[in-house]
Amino acid sequence: MKNNCIFCAIAAGEIPSFKVYEDDVVLAYLDINPFSKGHVLVIPKEHTEGLLDTPDATLAAVVARVKKVAAHIKDALPCDGFNILQNNGEAAGQTVKHVHFHIVPRYGMEPISFENHKGDMDELKALAERIRL
Ligand code: AMP
Numbered sequence: 860m861k862n863n864c865i866f867c868a869i870a871a872g873e874i875p876s877f878k879v880y881e882d883d884v885v886l887a888y889l890d891i892n893p894f895s896k897g898h899v900l901v902i903p904k905e906h907t908e909g910l911l912d913t914p915d916a917t918l919a920a921v922v923a924r925v926k927k928v929a930a931h932i933k934d935a936l937p938c939d940g941f942n943i944l945q946n947n948g949e950a951a952g953q954t955v956k957h958v959h960f961h962i963v964p965r966y967g968m969e970p971i972s973f974e975n976h977k978g979d980m981d982e983l984k985a986l987a988e989r990i991r992l
């Protein structure tokens with residue numbers, strides 16, 4: 860596996876994902892163990908570990924895509940807001956060492972725990988089709 864990295868393998872199409880958006884710079888797909896309905900990860904295709912080793916130009920391009928995907932999710936799902944999360948280092952809860960931005964839709968004032976919940980594969984498949992750009 861390239862860079863021994865599961866997200867590189869997803870970007871290369873070696874491991875399947877519930878893809879939502881793709882262009883030359885990024886891939887966006889559903890988190891398989893979501894915090895909330897429509898939880899999406901946006902990754903640059905180029906491997907870097909976290910915020911600090913990612914070139915500014917890449918970050919700017921990725922954040923523009925985060926905005927694009929989040930705007931689309933807000934139209935496609937009945938969510939009222941969303942959180943953007945980006946974890947750096949194990950102490951911060953980073954489990955995959957390929958830089959990524961979480962888009963976590965929020966519904967009304969419903970509280971959520973920022974913890975993974977086992978995703979239902981059929982539900983994720985239908986959701987990806989619903990919010991794909
Ligand atoms: P972090 O804790 O910020 O490193 O987030 C990593 C996220 O990747 C977690 O929310 C996982 O549920 C998610 N994840 C791990 N493997 C996969 C995968 N194969 N497809 C989609 N999401 C994944």
Ligand code: ZN
Pocket residue numbers: 862864865866867868905906907956957
């Ligand atoms: Zn990687």
